[in-house]
Amino acid sequence: MPHDPTLERLANATLLVPFESLHAPRWILEGLADGISGVCLFHNNLESPEQITALNASLGEVTDHPLISLDEEGGDVTRIGQARGSGYPGNAALGRVDDTDLTRETFRALGLELADLGFNLDLAPSVDVNVADDNPVIGTRSFGSDAELVARHSAASVLGLQEAGVAACAKHFPGHGATSQDSHHTLPRVEADADLLRRRELLPFQAVIDAGVRSILTAHIEMPGLGGEGPATLTRALVNDLLRNEMGFEGVVVSDAMDMRGVSERIGIPEASVLAVAAGCDLLCLGRFVYADQVAEVRSALVRAVHEGRLTGERLEEAAERNARLRSWVGRSSAERTRSEATGAVGLNGARRAVRVDGELPPLERPYVVEVDAPAGVAVGDVPWGLGPWFRDTVRVSPETDDPSAILTAAADHDLIVVVRDAHRYPDAQAFVNGLLAARPKAVVVEMGLPIWRPDCGAYVSTYGAAHVNGLSAAEVLGSAAALETAD
Known part of the structure; x- marks a missing residue:
C-alpha cells in the first residue's frame, strides 16, 4: 500500500491511545505531533500529583490541546485514587442521596482536581440504569435502577464536570445496566423490546445530550431491540441512525476500549476499529495495552479500508473534524478556568449522607x-x-x-x-x-x-x-x- 500522508493523518485523528510508562515515550510524542488526537492514561502512567502534572504538561508541548483522558468516575472506578481509594463517593451513593445539587457539586470538584492535574477529558459518568442485580461490570458505578433518577443525576454530573473545564463522556451507550456479563470478556446481549429500552436505557442518554455533553462512549453489547446485530460500537443503526439522527447528538462518539473481547476477540483490533469508524465512532479508545506497533496496525487498517472502498475518506474527515472541535473546546475551557478552590470536603460529605x-x-x-x-x-x-x-x-x-x-x-x-x-x-x-x-x-x-x-x-x-x-x-x-x- 503506497504511503498516503493525508489519509494517515486523518486516521491518526481518530485515535486515543495508551502508553507504557510514567513518562511519554518517543512514539507517543511523535504520534501526537503527527495528528493523534490524544491519550488515555491508566494506573501504570500515574504515580504522584507532581509526576502526573509534569507528564500531562509534556504532552501539551508537542501539539495544541491534545485530549488527555482517563477513566475517573469517582467511587469504585478511580485512577487518581489508586493508592488509597477515591475521595469521591461514587454514583450509587450519590443516587441514594438523590440530591442533584450534591451530584453536580461533587463532579465539579472532581473535574477541578482533574483539570489541575492537566486532564481535559474524563471518560465518565456511567449513565447506565443498573436493573440487573448480578451485573458484573456496572453495579455501584450506576446512579441506580430507576431511569428517571439516573437521568437527572447523569445530567447533573455532566454539568459539574464541564463547568470545571473537563469534557464529560457519558457511557456506555446504549446502556450496559441490564447485562449479566462483562464486555471485557464476552459480548453481552440485552433481550428487551424497543419500548422498554427507550423508556429505560435511552432516557439518561437523552438527558445528557440535552445537558450539552461533549462526548458519549459506546458499549460492546448487543441490543437487537433497538436495531442491528453485533456490538453496538460496530452498529451503524445505533451509533449513527439512533444516537445522531434520532436523538440529536452532535458531539464526539468515543468507542469503549477496542481491545475488549466483546468487540475484537473474533476479528482483531484493526478490523474492529475500521468497522467502528464506519458505524459512526469518531474517536477510538484503543485500550490499556495497545502500544506502538499495534497502533500502527490500526492506522494502516483505516488507510487501507479507504483505499479498498470499505470506508470513505469523508467519514474520516467528519470524525477528525468532530475531534478537532472537542480539542478546541478543551483548549478554550483551559484558558478560561482559574485554579481550583478547596473542594476536599465535598466527597466525604456526600459519602456521609449516603x-x-x-x-x-x-x-x-x-x-x-x-x-x-x-x-x-x-x-x-x-x-x-x-x-x-x-x-x-x-x-x-x-x-x-x-x-x-x-x-x-x-x-x-x-x-x-x-x-x-x-x-x-x-x-x-x-x-x-x-x-x-x-x-x-x-x-x-x-x-x-x-x-x-x-x-x-x-x-x-x-x-x-x-x-x-x-x-x-x-x-x-x-x-x-x-x-x-x-x-x-
Whole structure:
C-alpha cells in the first residue's frame, strides 16, 4: 500500500491511545505531533500529583490541546485514587442521596482536581440504569435502577464536570445496566423490546445530550431491540441512525476500549476499529495495552479500508473534524478556568449522607473487623477498600479457603464487624458470613457494594460504594476513634 500522508493523518485523528510508562515515550510524542488526537492514561502512567502534572504538561508541548483522558468516575472506578481509594463517593451513593445539587457539586470538584492535574477529558459518568442485580461490570458505578433518577443525576454530573473545564463522556451507550456479563470478556446481549429500552436505557442518554455533553462512549453489547446485530460500537443503526439522527447528538462518539473481547476477540483490533469508524465512532479508545506497533496496525487498517472502498475518506474527515472541535473546546475551557478552590470536603460529605443503618448499632468497645474478600472487576482494578485504615484489629479473609471457626476464635472477646462487597453476587461469601452469624447473631454487617443480600444480623450498614470516603463514613458511624480524628 503506497504511503498516503493525508489519509494517515486523518486516521491518526481518530485515535486515543495508551502508553507504557510514567513518562511519554518517543512514539507517543511523535504520534501526537503527527495528528493523534490524544491519550488515555491508566494506573501504570500515574504515580504522584507532581509526576502526573509534569507528564500531562509534556504532552501539551508537542501539539495544541491534545485530549488527555482517563477513566475517573469517582467511587469504585478511580485512577487518581489508586493508592488509597477515591475521595469521591461514587454514583450509587450519590443516587441514594438523590440530591442533584450534591451530584453536580461533587463532579465539579472532581473535574477541578482533574483539570489541575492537566486532564481535559474524563471518560465518565456511567449513565447506565443498573436493573440487573448480578451485573458484573456496572453495579455501584450506576446512579441506580430507576431511569428517571439516573437521568437527572447523569445530567447533573455532566454539568459539574464541564463547568470545571473537563469534557464529560457519558457511557456506555446504549446502556450496559441490564447485562449479566462483562464486555471485557464476552459480548453481552440485552433481550428487551424497543419500548422498554427507550423508556429505560435511552432516557439518561437523552438527558445528557440535552445537558450539552461533549462526548458519549459506546458499549460492546448487543441490543437487537433497538436495531442491528453485533456490538453496538460496530452498529451503524445505533451509533449513527439512533444516537445522531434520532436523538440529536452532535458531539464526539468515543468507542469503549477496542481491545475488549466483546468487540475484537473474533476479528482483531484493526478490523474492529475500521468497522467502528464506519458505524459512526469518531474517536477510538484503543485500550490499556495497545502500544506502538499495534497502533500502527490500526492506522494502516483505516488507510487501507479507504483505499479498498470499505470506508470513505469523508467519514474520516467528519470524525477528525468532530475531534478537532472537542480539542478546541478543551483548549478554550483551559484558558478560561482559574485554579481550583478547596473542594476536599465535598466527597466525604456526600459519602456521609449516603450511609444507611438498619437495626440498632450496639456499643463497639473492642471491635474485630473481618473483611470478606471479593474479586475486583477489570474496570475497578486493584484499589484498596474496607475498614482496615480505621480499626486496629482487622483481618482480610478468603471465603473460599478460610475457616469461619478460626475467625470466631480470634474474635471471641471482641465485638464482631463483618465487611462484605456485593455479597449478593458471591454464594461463598454469603455462606462464610452466615457461618459467622450462626455463632454471633448480633454481629454488625457492613455492605460496601449494593445492599441486595441482607443477612439476619444485629445491624446492617450500607455505604453504596467502596471508595476511601465510603469506608471512612462507615467507620465514623461505627465509632472508630481513628476515623473521627481523621474527619476532624
